[in-house]
Each structure stands twice: as structure tokens, then as C-alpha cells.
Amino acid sequence: MKASQIFFTIIKQVNYGEAIYIVFDFTNWNLKKAIRMECQMNDHWTKEIDISCSYFEYKYVIGQYDNLFEREIVWEKGPNRTSENLKLLEKSQSKFQLEDIWEKRTMMFYLLDRKQKTKNRKNHQHNIILFGSVKALNSPVKFTNCQLSLKTQLYFLNLQLESEEVTNPIEVQIYMQAQFKERHIEIISKCVKLHFRNQPINICEEILPESKCYLLK
Incomplete structure (x- = not known):
């Protein structure tokens, strides 16, 4: 997979003042490089990210909207998510969508x-x-x-x-x-x-x- 636009979506209700972030393996799971998602409506969060890795792993975390490190950070449970499913679709699309549900x-x-x-x-x-x-x-x-x-x-x-x-x-x-x-x-x-x-x-x-x-x- 060449450099592509990945449109991430996840369904999860969070408390007032919190947000969902995405963390990647290619940043060594560094929370300082976590990317905050955007709340489109109710519990639907989205973010479009340009990624050039042929394979990557990622996970979602919950933290404070203005400052991820201000209070407790909650990692979702379960194995790391991966981009493996996108390989079948890469010939037909230039933009991919990953639709996830918390945990x-x-x-x-x-x-x-x-x-x-x-x-x-x-x-x-x-x-x-x-x-x-x-x-x-x-x-x-x-x-x-x-x-x-x-x-x-x-x-x-x-x-x-x-x-x-x-x-x-x-x-x-x-x-x-x-x-x-x-x-x-x-x-x-x-x-x-x-x-x-x-x-x-x-x-x-x-x-x-x-x-x-x-x-x-």
C-alpha cells in the first residue's frame, strides 16, 4: 500500500471534556504523538490521516480534549488493530475507511x-x-x-x-x-x-x- 488517505471512524461515548485519540506503532506508541479525533455527532469520532506505511498497527485511547496528559489516560482493551484488511481494497480505492467500535x-x-x-x-x-x-x-x-x-x-x-x-x-x-x-x-x-x-x-x-x-x- 502506497501513501494513502485513511479515514478512521470509531463509535464510543465519552465523558464531557474528553476525546478519543489514535496511537500508532510507527511512532513507537508515543502518546505525545497521539492524534486527536473529531466528534461529528453524538458518539461518532472521525479523523482522516495520510499514512505511507505498507502495514501499521494502532489503538485508541481516551483522554482530556485539550491536554491528553492532564488526567488519567484509558487505553482500549484487546489486541492491536492493524491495516491488514486494507490490502484487498488498495487496487480499487485511493482513500480507505476503517470503521471501528471501541474494544x-x-x-x-x-x-x-x-x-x-x-x-x-x-x-x-x-x-x-x-x-x-x-x-x-x-x-x-x-x-x-x-x-x-x-x-x-x-x-x-x-x-x-x-x-x-x-x-x-x-x-x-x-x-x-x-x-x-x-x-x-x-x-x-x-x-x-x-x-x-x-x-x-x-x-x-x-x-x-x-x-x-x-x-x-
Whole structure:
């Protein structure tokens, strides 16, 4: 990832007179170099930052609005956040957005659909749904898709995990309707257990193998 504009957003309610700051590993977690975010409305904080690192880690802290060091500084709990999920999107965007929730962690699932050379140029959409035993999946969630290039389409889903779900394995399952050439198929994966990680999860490698496939009429 080259120098890019990263738009950070986080949801967290703080006390009057406090603000949320971002601290980075490339500043050695130096609180003197922490960047204060801007409160847009209620508990939504945002900040756009130019970052040239190909990979970085960061965390949020809460402190006094005018002087971070005036009173107690509160670091959010949990593992460091990373920019790893942005690598899949860098070909299609010059500006990236990281949407975070205080002390929750994002687990990204993705599928890359690389189109083969064919006379039929119609762009077929896959319908991919994730089921699971985590709070964010009380109801199934559909994957979002975006075009990375003329031949490659990305399907992805960002799952927000609670702190206890970060330390324990989670159980997920994929349902997918896809079209390959003129054939419509339905894919139902087995339930698999996954541990939290900062790297995006390729569902074709970790969830869909040994799935049941059905030919749809």
C-alpha cells in the first residue's frame, strides 16, 4: 500500500471534556504523538490521516480534549488493530475507511472472483451469506461486493467481534448461490471453528472445502 488517505471512524461515548485519540506503532506508541479525533455527532469520532506505511498497527485511547496528559489516560482493551484488511481494497480505492467500535475487533471474510475469458461478458453476481454463533450474526449477514479490476471482483464482510469472542474460537457457516457459465449452483458449507486473526480469511480455502453443492434449475 502506497501513501494513502485513511479515514478512521470509531463509535464510543465519552465523558464531557474528553476525546478519543489514535496511537500508532510507527511512532513507537508515543502518546505525545497521539492524534486527536473529531466528534461529528453524538458518539461518532472521525479523523482522516495520510499514512505511507505498507502495514501499521494502532489503538485508541481516551483522554482530556485539550491536554491528553492532564488526567488519567484509558487505553482500549484487546489486541492491536492493524491495516491488514486494507490490502484487498488498495487496487480499487485511493482513500480507505476503517470503521471501528471501541474494544471490538474486526474479522474480515472474503472471496475473490476472477473472471475467465469468455464470449459472454455479462457480469454475474454471487449471493454469499454468513451464519454464525457470535452476537454480530444473530441474523445472517450478506457479503458486500466491489470491483477491483475488469476481471476481478471482491466479496467481503467485516464482522465485529466482542472482547470474549476475540479470545475464544467462533463457529461460522457459508451459504452461497453462484453462477458459473450457464450453470446456477447452491453451496452450503460445513460449520467450521475459527480463531480471531488480523489477516483476512479466504472463505474458499478455510470454509468452503468439503461443502455440499446443488445444481439449481
